[in-house]
Amino acid sequence: MGGEALRLTVLVGENDRCRHRPLYSEIVHRARAAGLAGASVFRGIEGFGASSLVHTARLLSLSEDLPVAVVIVDAEERVRAFLPQLDGLVREGLVLLDRCEVVRYAGRGGPSADGAAGSRGEAGEAGA
Template sequence: MDGILLKIYIAESATIEGRPAYKYLVDYFKRKGFLGCTVLRGMAGFGHESVIHTVDVLRLSLDLPVTIEVVDEEEKIMAVLPDIEKFVEHGQVTLQNVRMIRKSPK
């Protein structure tokens, strides 16, 4: 079964409607009935401001890079893309074709 992997790259400090963006997005995808959503916190990275954020003890950052990943059928991903584009003011949104080996039961 083919699907789409939606990846959202944002800063840990990003917010949507006053909430941490990664928490807001997890709730959003759950409300929309997606198969699952995973949030990954990076150890180091930089974004649009070119400032490096890291877990290095000497340069400890509380604003680490965060990636939110969602995999589902193309129609479902494409239907929420306009919302995602509105939500993510500073960040990167990517789409990738994937082969879904097993779809979780609902």
């Protein structure tokens, strides 16, 4: 995978659930089952959403529902085909799409977008 791509970012709360499993985990597993190129989950340290309630990881005001971002990058048609799976999952949160350019995508020992061998110095194996 290289060149033009679409980035899907799903912003939800850390405590959001789907069938007794964290929602972010359900999204990642569905993305994998759909054959998408990769998914990564990032935990925020502070944020607020539509409710305007600030969630923070600061020591004096610990929150157990920090913001979480699930980021998925793949070809536009593959990402758009995955969107209907989010319809029943994301009840509260934000779903974003933006165009991006993949400069390098490589797994351990695999080829990158420019054809060079992959390296262990990449930021995670997910590619997102």
